[in-house]
Amino acid sequence: MPCDGVRVWSVPLDIAGAVSRLSEDESERVDRYRFDADRRRFAACRTALRTILALFLRVAAHEIGLATTASGKPYLHPRHESHLRFSVSHSGDLALIALANNREVGVDVEHIRAMPGMDGVIRRYFSPSEVRALESLPGDERRRAFFRIWTLKEAYLKGCGDGLTRRLDAIDVMVHADDQPASFQVRDRPGDETRWILRPIGAGDSYAAALAVER
Numbered sequence: 234m235p236c237d238g239v240r241v242w243s244v245p246l247d248i249a250g251a252v253s254r255l256s257e258d259e260s261e262r263v264d265r266y267r268f269d270a271d272r273r274r275f276a277a278c279r280t281a282l283r284t285i286l287a288l289f290l291r292v293a294a295h296e297i298g299l300a301t302t303a304s305g306k307p308y309l310h311p312r313h314e315s316h317l318r319f320s321v322s323h324s325g326d327l328a329l330i331a332l333a334n335n336r337e338v339g340v341d342v343e344h345i346r347a348m349p350g351m352d353g354v355i356r357r358y359f360s361p362s363e364v365r366a367l368e369s370l371p372g373d374e375r376r377r378a379f380f381r382i383w384t385l386k387e388a389y390l391k392g393c394g395d396g397l398t399r400r401l402d403a404i405d406v407m408v409h410a411d412d413q414p415a416s417f418q419v420r421d422r423p424g425d426e427t428r429w430i431l432r433p434i435g436a437g438d439s440y441a442a443a444l445a446v447e448r
Contacts, residue, residue, distance in 0.1 A: 239338060239446050241434060244276040244281040244328040254280045254294040278328040282321055285330055289317060306394040320391055327440055339392025339445040341435055345377055355379060360405040363421040380441035382406050385415050385431050392429065392445035408433065415443075 255263070259279050266272040266437035290297065290313055298310030309315050312385045316335040321328065325344035332338070348354070355367050363382060367375050391398055403421040416430040419425040429445055436442035 239331060239333045239352055241332075241444060242281065242285060242330045243436065244278060244323075244330060245275045245326060246323060246328055247326040251447070254283050254293070256295060256299070261291060274323060274326070274328075278321065278323050281328065282319070282330055285332065286317070286319065289332070290315060297305060304394055304398060306391065306396070320388075322387075322391070322442075324440065327436060329434075329436065329442055330442060335394045336447040338447070339388040339390070340434075340442070341387035341391060342440055342442040343380045343384050343387075345380050345439055345441055348376065348379075351376065351379060358401040360402045362405055362407075363402075366407075374435075377441065378408070379448050381408055381433060381443070383442045384443035385417070385433065388443040388445040389417070389419075389425075389429060389431055392447065393425075406431070 255276065259276075263272050263276050266275060280294070283297050286297050286309070287294040290309075292313075298312055299307055299308050301307050307319070307321065309317060310318075318333050318336060318338050320331045320338050320340040322341045323329070324342050325346075327342060327344070329340045329342045352368075355364055357384070359367065367378055367382075369377055371388035385408070386401055386404050389404060390399060399421060403419065403422070405418040407416040409415060414430050417426060417431055428448055431443065431445050431447060434442045434444050
């Protein structure tokens with residue numbers, strides 16, 4: 234099956250995962266989780282990822298080889314000789330899986346929740362203009378905007394494969410309407426503003442989510 238454009242799947246994690254579709258290493262990792270809920274979420278997320286990749290690679294789900302870079306970005310094993318790129322994120326009982334062909338992609342989702350110390354996190358990790366914008370908002374609206382900006386930053390960093398090795402306050406995000414790409418400036422890597430598209434994506438009222446796609 235060809236993969237045209239970018240596709241994103243929403244996966245509920247409050248269901249039992251099909252462990253038979255996992256690799257041996259993944260099954261062992263399931264057993265290492267202390268709590269049943271964490272075991273269930275991991276198994277469901279990895280099962281969904283393998284099921285989706287199997288559709289495009291035309292192989293059995295358990296035969297798919299996955300690897301990670303030194304910074305933790307997952308990718309398909311070179312033996313598949315595929316140009317597919319993917320990104321996975323989960324929070325609470327929801328996972329998002331993004332898939333693209335021949336270009337990098339990053340996705341992030343966060344359960345919108347009460348967060349003690351949020352204002353300190355904003356002042357430490359957000360740019361001055363983001364701090365001013367967030368501090369001008371009332372409590373509940375500020376919390377939703379915080380997670381919205383955070384997911385946009387995270388999606389971009391995951392797409393780049395950098396994770397949290399870079400400074401979050403070097404990425405300055407301005408969010409527009411729900412269905413519009415976000416404006417952003419990258420001070421530690423000039424030029425990425427034209428290389429990447431960032432946009433919020435819908436994931437329900439209880440979640441904030443974002444997608445980063447290489448142009």
